[in-house]
Amino acid sequence: MAAFQHTLRSPALFAGIGVHTGAYVRVSVRPAAPDAGVVFVRTDVRDADNRVPVSGEAVCRTQLGTVITNAAGVTVSTIEHLMAAFAMLGVDNAVVELDGPEMPIMDGSSAPFVRVLDRAGLRPQETPRRFIEILETVEVVDGDKRAALKPADGFEVAFEIRFGSAAIGRQAIDMPMDEAAFRAELADCRTFGFAHEVEALRAMGLARGGSMDNCIVVDGDRVLNPEGLRRPDEFVRHKALDAIGDLYVLGGPILGRFEGELAGHALNNALVRALLARPDAWRVRTLVEDLKEAV
Incomplete structure (x- = not known):
């Protein structure tokens, strides 16, 4: 880091x-x-x-x-x-x-x-770079959806999704996350959507630029993209990618563990706001301070 x-x-x-x-x-x-x-x-x-x-x-x-x-x-x-x-x-x-x-x-x-x-x-x-160190667990829950930030020595990301489509099913990842891991494990994982939702989304002014060039399209239990998936669990890996981007609105990298279960952008931002409302649950830390203490 x-x-x-x-x-x-x-x-x-x-x-x-x-x-x-x-x-x-x-x-x-x-x-x-x-x-x-x-x-x-x-x-x-x-x-x-x-x-x-x-x-x-x-x-x-x-x-x-x-x-x-x-x-x-x-x-x-x-x-x-x-x-x-x-x-x-x-x-x-x-x-x-x-x-x-x-x-x-x-x-x-x-x-x-x-x-x-x-x-x-x-x-x-x-x-000096300002890290956001998680000191106490902060969690938000919405029905069966959950997102949390917990204390950890480095940045960790865990995510779980469950969909009725056999193309997705239940997928979960749990891994330490740094630049090398992001490049190797998450960066190329694409967003996804469902064919039966396209008309409704476009009626709402959404998904007007969506295509199989920029989205995994799931129809029932099939992936429609001719090239298929980049990884068997590309879906959950993309959700983890989204969460990393959503958390970075905090203005600094996190020293802590993120856990998401069926979470999306709304819950990710609810977690960001919950953390900001709990100044006792985190602190700004610089590694420069750590280096000075080591000397």
């Missing part, structure tokens, strides 16, 4: 369609100053404040994706896959400029974002 903050060495440029809006969007991820955090900038908005800083409180909607807003009501949708890449590659500070309302879905995973960030490279900064 890096002890100091990092930003990009050079801009990372990419473009694609939004999975829900279907709009083509161009993106430039640029370096930012220490302690700036991640700020999205809607370059297509000129009559209002177009800067949307990421925070737990900025999340305004969580239906099939994470949406953030600012005081002017300007929003940016579907940030979670890029945020997961930022979290696990160690990008603390970045300005994300986009000329539309929604981040491109790319192939439905974080892998394309990892590739463009790798090309841009990272630059270390002189400010």
